[in-house]
Amino acid sequence: MDVPELLGRAATMVPANATNEAGATVADVVDGLRYHEWEVALDLLADLDGWPADAQWWDLLIGAAELMWLADTATWCRWRRWESIHGIIRTQLTLVPAAEGGRQTPIPGKGVLRPLWHIGQYMPDGQPNFRVARNWAEYAPELAPGATGSVRLAPLAPDGWRDLRPDQTITMHDGRSVQGTATVTEISIPG
Known part of the structure; x- marks a missing residue:
């Protein structure tokens, strides 16, 4: 065609x-x-x-x-x-400024970055159960350190994200270091 x-x-x-x-x-x-x-x-x-x-x-x-x-x-x-x-997860993400221990470089906007996320789940030993999701910064080619923007998430294991709710706060991590805080603005996961 x-x-x-x-x-x-x-x-x-x-x-x-x-x-x-x-x-x-x-x-x-x-x-x-x-x-x-x-x-x-x-x-x-x-x-x-x-x-x-x-x-x-x-x-x-x-x-x-x-x-x-x-x-x-x-x-x-x-x-x-x-x-x-797999469904849509949209958030309003605020990155930690570089001067406060945040990323030194912007988040690329087109689904390249796959950070860890703490979405409120814990392991049996009480440690956070981190999840991985690709990020897509909407309306901009990238999201600079300290900036706020709309970010779509594509979890590598979508089933683990089913408990998310609108207005829930989740955190983006590099290891255990918090790199950003996001508020869920939209979620629709099939099934």
């Missing part, structure tokens, strides 16, 4: 009432396709919320992004594909 076919097929799977934060709908996607604005159509599709996009739908977007050589968009669509299977 070529790009217009992939995007056209993806557009037919989206309910008419799905929108993005700016109010764009699948009708705007169709307009983009009509005028051969494939990258615009892809970006709009990837940004539509309010419906249960499945892995097959994300595969269409990944295929289109790859055919257009849009590596960053393909990476984001892979992340969202993973979330469509």
